[in-house]
Amino acid sequence: MEFRGDANKRIAMISAHLQPSFTPQMEAKNSVMGLESCRAKGGNPGFKVAILGAAGGIGQSLSLLMKMNPLVSLLHLYDVVNAPGVTADVSHMDTGAVVRGFLGAKQLEDALTGMDLVIIPAGVPRKPGMTRDDLFKINAGIVKTLCEGVAKCCPNAIVNLISNPVNSTVAIAAEVFKKAGTYDPKKLLGVTTLDVARANTFVAEVLGLDPREVDVPVVKPPSSFTPSEIEYLTNRIQNGGTEVVEAKAGAGSATLSMAYAAAKFADACLRGLRGDANVIECSFVASQVTELAFFATKVRLGRTGAEEVFQLGPLNEYERVGLEKAKEELAGSIQKVKRKANLLHNNGGHKSDDDCSSNHLVLPRQTSFPPPIEDITRRSLLQQKSFSVEIETTLLLQCHIQPSGAKMEVATDEASTPIRQDTKKGKLRYYPYNINWNYGLLPQTWEDPSQANAEVEGAFGDNDPVNVVEIGEAQRKIGEILKVKPLAALAMIDEGELGWKIVAISLDDPKAHLVNDVEKHFPGTLTAIRDWFRDYKIPDGKPANRFGLGDKPANKDYALKIIHETNESWAKLVKRSVDAGDLSLF
Numbered sequence: 001m002e003f004r005g006d007a008n009k010r011i012a013m014i015s016a017h018l019q020p021s022f023t024p025q026m027e028a029k030n031s032v033m034g035l036e037s038c039r040a041k042g043g044n045p046g047f048k049v050a051i052l053g054a055a056g057g058i059g060q061s062l063s064l065l066m067k068m069n070p071l072v073s074l075l076h077l078y079d080v081v082n083a084p085g086v087t088a089d090v091s092h093m094d095t096g097a098v099v100r101g102f103l104g105a106k107q108l109e110d111a112l113t114g115m116d117l118v119i120i121p122a123g124v125p126r127k128p129g130m131t132r133d134d135l136f137k138i139n140a141g142i143v144k145t146l147c148e149g150v151a152k153c154c155p156n157a158i159v160n161l162i163s164n165p166v167n168s169t170v171a172i173a174a175e176v177f178k179k180a181g182t183y184d185p186k187k188l189l190g191v192t193t194l195d196v197a198r199a200n201t202f203v204a205e206v207l208g209l210d211p212r213e214v215d216v217p218v219v220k221p222p223s224s225f226t227p228s229e230i231e232y233l234t235n236r237i238q239n240g241g242t243e244v245v246e247a248k249a250g251a252g253s254a255t256l257s258m259a260y261a262a263a264k265f266a267d268a269c270l271r272g273l274r275g276d277a278n279v280i281e282c283s284f285v286a287s288q289v290t291e292l293a294f295f296a297t298k299v300r301l302g303r304t305g306a307e308e309v310f311q312l313g314p315l316n317e318y319e320r321v322g323l324e325k326a327k328e329e330l331a332g333s334i335q336k337v338k339r340k341a342n343l344l345h346n347n348g349g350h351k352s353d354d355d356c357s358s359n360h361l362v363l364p365r366q367t368s369f370p371p372p373i374e375d376i377t378r379r380s381l382l383q384q385k386s387f388s389v390e391i392e393t394t395l396l397l398q399c400h401i402q403p404s405g406a407k408m409e410v411a412t413d414e415a416s417t418p419i420r421q422d423t424k425k426g427k428l429r430y431y432p433y434n435i436n437w438n439y440g441l442l443p444q445t446w447e448d449p450s451q452a453n454a455e456v457e458g459a460f461g462d463n464d465p466v467n468v469v470e471i472g473e474a475q476r477k478i479g480e481i482l483k484v485k486p487l488a489a490l491a492m493i494d495e496g497e498l499g500w501k502i503v504a505i506s507l508d509d510p511k512a513h514l515v516n517d518v519e520k521h522f523p524g525t526l527t528a529i530r531d532w533f534r535d536y537k538i539p540d541g542k543p544a545n546r547f548g549l550g551d552k553p554a555n556k557d558y559a560l561k562i563i564h565e566t567n568e569s570w571a572k573l574v575k576r577s578v579d580a581g582d583l584s585l586f
Contacts, residue, residue: 048117124524135165457548
């Protein structure tokens with residue numbers, strides 16, 4: 001009987017990753033699955049580590065490397081997609097750490113509860129031509145959401161932030177923790193280890209040494225390098241990420257080397273937590289090394305995080321000039337972060353248990369769906385190159401309740417078709433994570449549910465107006481009317497229904513007159529939009545959405561074609577040439 005009990009325990013441990021909804025709170029009720037029992041056989045209890053973004057390019061390799069670390073007893077793998085798959089794969093490794101998988105926003109808190117170290121590689125990867133500002137615009141909201149979870153569930157954990165651009169996302173995280181009252185600058189560490197690893201490698205190549213014998217900050221004397229070698233090394237280290245992105249030709253970024261660097265830095269943090277002496281690494285941290293709030297420098301890691309921040313030491317003229325240039329760029333980044341943080345914080349937070357009576361909002365649109373046809377004639381619409389779009393963002397104008405991630409929609413079956421927050425079973429609905437663009441609809445369009453689109457798998461229209469994703473730099477108010485320039489189209493198939501997503505930019509955006517190709521000016525944005533709409537229903541237990549046209553975006557001309565076709569469908573609808581069904585035409 002005792003043998004059978006041991007066998008049952010082993011079976012429970014082996015099959016744990018197949019139960020992504022199995023929470024630590026549930027585990028605590030069962031001594032077999034309790035967190036305290038999650039440790040390597042015969043080893044030290046070790047530390048509890050969470051990886052947020054574990055199914056991504058960096059996250060998968062990082063999960064493997066952290067599973068190999070003997071200092072890890074419990075490894076939580078979180079992502080909005082495919083976390084159970086990565087968990088199952090990694091859990092088959094015969095190392096001591098016990099692995100748990102967590103999927104979607106509803107399980108974020110469970111993934112973070114009780115963690116000692118949180119590693120965040122989550123975010124959109126860098127694409128060819130993508131600037132740091134492009135990355136920041138997308139990744140800031142992701143980092144904010146995850147750090148809010150950290151502040152709530154494991155405020156004393158050390159946070160290793162990898163999400164790019166680190167010099168901006170660290171500052172965003174700091175603002176989140178400050179707002180929550182949990183900010184400890186010693187425990188918020190931007191991971192810059194890959195830059196150090198590259199420097200060691202490239203310097204070793206020039207000097208003909210083993211990279212393991214090189215520590216760039218202490219390579220002496222400077223005269224060992226010629227001026228041309230110094231210039232070469234500086235440029236290559238600074239542009240190492242671009243070198244990998246271009247070499248992969250759009251197929252990825254520096255995921256493998258970044259995972260290695262992140263695992264190396266995480267190991268240093270764990271050794272510091274254990275109490276090891278003289279654990280020295282470089283990190284982007286809050287410091288007084290310069291007049292800036294954050295700077296990358298060497299730190300000594302200990303039980304409370306970065307317990308000592310080292311000064312830069314003497315600089316030669318070349319280094320001094322480079323430092324001043326870096327400080328100027330960092331100062332600009334920090335100012336952008338403050339502006340972004342204000343926008344994010346003004347967007348507020350939401351309560352998952354709000355009901356319709358306490359938080360219901362109805363904002364009447366300026367025109368009904370569809371608006372009277374004489375408002376904007378069909379002829380003028382087809383002739384113009386820009387279109388009006390009514391924005392449904394998560395920032396609610398003239399309302400004291402501003403729920404972040406509120407799922408707003410046009411109530412097409414109600415008189416005057418107001419914009420209101422969607423509900424399900426009497427509860428207000430929210431997106432599982434922030435949407436990083438303005439989102440709305442194109443008036444005088446209709447996706448006919450009786451018409452099959454032969455170009456998109458024969459899918460029928462979803463009986464709604466065409467949706468618009470506006471990618472300009474300004475955050476718009478709900479109900480605001482914009483003039484936009486269509487740039488691309490995505491054919492989303494949601495449970496068999498076709499819902500077009502037109503990607504556009506507002507004509508009042510500073511870049512509007514320049515942009516005709518999204519990938520040229522905002523590389524990676526179309527992929528990020530597609531992935532967001534593909535995955536946003538998964539945390540609710542629904543299947544991922546699919547995309548037609550070979551899973552690729554269509555160009556500007558195709559977007560205009562879709563607008564024209566759906567405008568014609570709308571014209572037939574208001575003329576009663578087709579059955580309106582439950583739609584309200586007044």
